[in-house]
Amino acid sequence: MRRTQLFIRLAALWKKEWLTLARDRHGLAALFIMPAIFILIMSLALADSLSVQREASLAYAVLDLDGTPVSHALDARLGNLDLLNKTASPSSEADARHQVRDGEVAFVIIIPRGFALQMGANQPPELRLLIDPAVPGMVRSGFRQHAEAAVTRVWLTHALERLGQNMMLPDMERIASPEITVESVGKQEIAVAVPPSSVQQNVPAWLIFSMFFVVVPISTVFIGERQHGTLQRLRAQRVSFGLVLTGKFIPFVLVNQIQAAVMVAIGRWLVPFCGGEALSLPDNAPALAALMMLSLAVSVAAVGWALFIASIARSSEQATILGGIGNILMGAIGGIMVPRFVMPAAMQAWTSISPMGWALEGFHEIMLRQGSITDVLPTICALLCFGLAALAVAAFLNRRATST
Amino acid sequence: MIRLENLRYRHRPEGPPALDGVSINIARGSIHGLLGPNGAGKTTLISLLAGLQAPREGRITIDGELLDVWRSARPNAIAQIPQDYAFYPMLTVDENLAFFAGVQGLPRRKRKSQCAKALAFSCLEAVANQQAGELSGGLRRRLNLAIGLTGEPDILLLDEPTVGVDSQSRNFLLEAVRQFALSGGTVLYTSHYMEEVEAVCSDVSIIDHGKVLLAGPTAEVKRGRTLEQVFVELTGHSLRD
Incomplete structure (x- = not known):
């Protein structure tokens, strides 16, 4: 009987929270519209800055005026660039210059006539490189190094082949073509590690940020309840403060999880639809479960923080300012607004004091470094401790306020 | 019968007493008016009856049982209507x-x-x-x-229920309170409107500085005067916060 009554009471409290939130346009905007816009804008705007594939939009072409097997070999080797798109060869040098000037291609490598002959005569081979002046310096020097390495390799292969023929040695090309295997090192041994991208930085970052914005709807209702005597009325009806807290805690944890689902959906489908990269998630159940547990821990921290702010603020305006400033500071320090890896080393150390920073690090641990639940367990514990400590302070403050 | 016996309460240990030995009897089925200037202790008294606070001294009994014991068997029997x-x-x-x-x-x-x-x-x-x-x-x-x-x-605790309403709504509310009492309910009614209290309350208690100055059936308390006159006579003309 008592259990049924408890459930009836909780159900009434939960329904009330849902109804008040559903009619709180500002609260809903802070929880859903704001992060959705941030994710969309920041993912698209920072795509070039944060993605290792940012140069993929740049194109280059090779103009082979020599037309020999050696120049073909060089052309083929110049084509092995992952980060740039190779386009069709221009018809002439004038056409090449025209393409660069119009921004159609960033680089054109011209293999001059007599290139193979120069090599055969043991003269240093010459190449000409046409460059769009708008190309960033780092990309320019990287491409130049690539071209130099390609020429050196072709020249060396050519020389070793001749040496091998003279000395009766087989397959000299293999000696001239050392292979470098590149491997991203994550927590688990997997064939391909998922590289970080703008969307992978921004979706968890703004999701965490928006989860902490439950401070707006929670404090609006809670302070209204306190100011209008509704909490007192509930106490007079033998509704304990613990029950009132539980009545708020569970619906808002659920709201946070809905936020998580919506933001992930935006990252997976809306961002690519708008021209950005799609959010990639772990494809194994344990990692997904770890993500969900982390998300729940962030909720506990966020709702605890919101109830703490609602308890110390005297008006909903004050709560909005305190909560908003607190969230922005936590976000700025925690690597939400500026990714942690672009911060100077001294600033990076500061992220460890922000619960948003812990949460973001946890998400990256799973999404980027293929971490497991054991890797993020300390993060989950830290977030739970933060949330429960904030809740305990909120309960203490309310108990003190009602006892006088 | 609701008995408030020698209730004492301070909001802070060093502060002045909000209630200083208050004793009031409220008959079941009656409408009992609780009058007093601002800060007299009316709201504190209602809080104690509603179970929001416990008296430091004294006790509250309902039908012979301590408030907590009586309430635990009837958790919804007391309703507080706040101001x-x-x-x-x-x-x-x-x-x-x-x-x-x-x-x-x-x-x-x-x-x-x-x-x-x-x-x-x-x-x-x-x-x-x-x-x-x-x-x-x-x-x-x-x-x-x-x-x-x-x-x-069974018991309604009304804290200034007619503040800021027009005459029609006030009359409606007063009639509703009368109907509640007629159906067997007990009402503790606080108000600053003396004519309201005169109109609906069978008994009144006038308190100030946490003490009961006068209590009894409304007609006896008035003794041919208006309740307003009795009230001002007992509590004085000085302004309260």
């Missing part, structure tokens, strides 16, 4: 009633019937689907009362 609009402006009248009935643990069927009764008692049917925040002052007061009735209480 503030203690409900949710974003919820409709119906939703507010359902919520407050729900947090009292009433089962679904009982909840529905109680909400319908409270709605009818307060004549709020026409605005049942309107958001509480959009109601006029008089309708809000009626909703405040209706919420208190959802748990089918």
